[in-house]
Amino acid sequence: MNTEELDRVFGALSDATRRGMLAQLAQGETNVSALAAPYAISQPAASKHLRVLERAGLIEKTRRGREQYVRVVPGPLDEAGGWIAHYAAFWRHQFDAVEAYLATAKEQKR
Amino acid sequence: MNTEELDRVFGALSDATRRGMLAQLAQGETNVSALAAPYAISQPAASKHLRVLERAGLIEKTRRGREQYVRVVPGPLDEAGGWIAHYAAFWRHQFDAVEAYLATAKEQKR
């Protein structure tokens, strides 16, 4: 995954409404109205959120008659999760090292 | 972690410069100048990026003399990773179910 794609994926995840839509889509595909229903927002606002999710490659839409069915594309999310997991190991390690150092220093002091 | 905090964490991760800074911080704490050095941006721009990371709770700064030392706070990242991992299971499952269905449908057709 290239950099701009990661930008868009994390950007798409930075809004509670869009995260909620993705969570709802974990239960299976639905149409745009059903995705918009839980939120106190206008229909165009919901469409905009879906456009952000779509540009991030996180969802795909299929038109069936007048309805648009939406489903999650798991790939980009896996990669975003992978990015975090990869560095989290280093950060956690470093954090633990500092903790250990502080514990040792405290011990020395005693 | 509350919703706005998750918003800010994912928002902070949605920029390549900030992700790069976090990656650099995996090797240990450094000062602001060292973090800014790899990027062709002005010093105030770097400070802004760090402010975004700080407001997201991803870093902490300690002033030592005229220098400001920056280090990663791993907690919020773990939670962001956890959010993705939690739903990824559902999404992946659903994706596999669709795959399986399509495979079955294809089989039926033969």
Place this chain on the structure above:
DNA sequence: AGTATTCATAGCCATATGGTTATATATTTG
């Protein structure tokens, strides 16, 4: 003391988000 370094803040600009209302288009229903 005077200069250089490190960093933050203020002020400005362009673009993206997140929301709105109004309107257009396509499909389904009566």
Place this chain on the structure above:
DNA sequence: CAAATATATAACCATATGGCTATGAATACT
């Protein structure tokens, strides 16, 4: 065919980002 439904798009507004230059404040160096 007419009306209702589902969705998209346009146009507008406010706020946040991401960048810049200019400047201020604190610390360190000579």
